[in-house]
Amino acid sequence: MLDINKIRADFPILSKKVNGKPLVYFDNGATSQKPQVVIDAISKYYQEINANIHRGVHTLSQLATDAYEASRGKIQNHINAKFAHEVLFTSGTTHGINLVTNGFASILKPGDEVLVSALEHHSNIVPWQMLCEKTGAILRVIPMNQEGELIMSEYDKLLSDKTKVVTVNHISNALGTVNPIKYMIDEAHKFGAAVLIDGAQAVPHLKPDVQELDCDFYAFSGHKMCGPTGTGILYGKEAWLNKLPPYQGGGEMIKEVTFEKTTYAELPHKFEAGTPNIAGGIVLGTAVDYMNEIGFENIQNQELELLRYGTQRLLEIEGLKIFGTAKEKTSVISFNIEGIHPYDIGTIIDKLGIAVRTGHHCAQPIMNFFCIPGTIRASFAFYNTKEEIDVMVEAVKKAQLMLS
Known part of the structure; x- marks a missing residue:
């Protein structure tokens, strides 16, 4: 088992506040954060x-x-x-x-x-x-x-x-x-x-x-x-x-x-x-x-648990659809909420300190296949936590209420 608190202490930026809120960094698919040793x-x-x-x-x-x-x-x-x-x-x-x-x-x-x-x-x-x-x-x-x-x-x-x-x-x-x-x-x-x-x-x-x-x-x-x-x-x-x-x-x-x-x-x-x-x-x-x-087996176990938990929590939200439900999958959840543009969700939850990626993710043919303009993408790393997922889910719910 990983000592997540010890690992998070290796990453200075994870203690940062964004818009007065603790940073929740779920844009790891774009770039990971850097440990102090690096x-x-x-x-x-x-x-x-x-x-x-x-x-x-x-x-x-x-x-x-x-x-x-x-x-x-x-x-x-x-x-x-x-x-x-x-x-x-x-x-x-x-x-x-x-x-x-x-x-x-x-x-x-x-x-x-x-x-x-x-x-x-x-x-x-x-x-x-x-x-x-x-x-x-x-x-x-x-x-x-x-x-x-x-x-x-x-x-x-x-x-x-x-x-x-x-x-x-x-x-x-x-x-x-x-x-x-x-x-x-x-x-x-x-x-x-x-x-x-x-x-x-x-x-x-x-x-x-x-x-x-x-x-x-x-x-x-x-x-x-x-x-x-x-x-x-x-x-x-x-x-x-x-x-x-x-x-x-x-x-x-x-x-x-x-x-x-x-x-x-x-x-x-x-x-x-x-x-x-x-x-x-x-x-x-x-x-x-x-x-x-840290060990890649440990990394995989942590990230797959975050994927499982994040999928479960996000699907509690009415009108939310996940794109990409392959049997073999890593810790990325791309989703949309019916009737709301992904950019609008991303903008609002950023005000709550949550970093996700919105858009076509430089993969326009995938979005064209699903006939959508883009998705909200939450991508998890080994230094992320279930508590951060809970914060994101509540923020998405709040954004949904504001935009409905």
């Missing part, structure tokens, strides 16, 4: 070892380089990558996905097919649309059902020898659905397709094992798992990363430059042009350490 690690880097990496013989540069590469090693172990050079530092999930789509621009041909799911965030739709427009490939959509689950029988029908890439999120940011990615990866590989998993919403809740999954690419952001903003990871199998061309040109990603020809550095530096977010990369390792210390 905040301190950022300050420590700039105070003690701030220097550019990989380029200097002086002591600070070597210290910064060692810390940065140690963080890469931590993340390699965390996701069980085979090699450290399969772990690329990025600015976030979006950066990682765009890196891959840019590489596939030299591989895809007219008539090739890319399968994307109906549950995707815009960041895992738009780059593939741009790629298809550039190459003449065709984008096909894996459909979903009313529960917010992908329809696997339809997925099976879509797969063919024309399928070159399958891209799907591990967990839906809008609905909380946990997708059957192991099955999807295995089936795609039967046709020789590469598979990219958008893990942005998964890594706060679980430890992905990229070798067990056998995915070709796995992208995620640091800021959703207690790390700094502007940080992320793209895992790629060594063979694929060697096959793809560099995403950006510049310093660090080169082996030799002349005006006649440039040769590229070995992995991972081939994809890490320029000065990176050094502090962020180092401190992402600190965040991974922090979450592993």
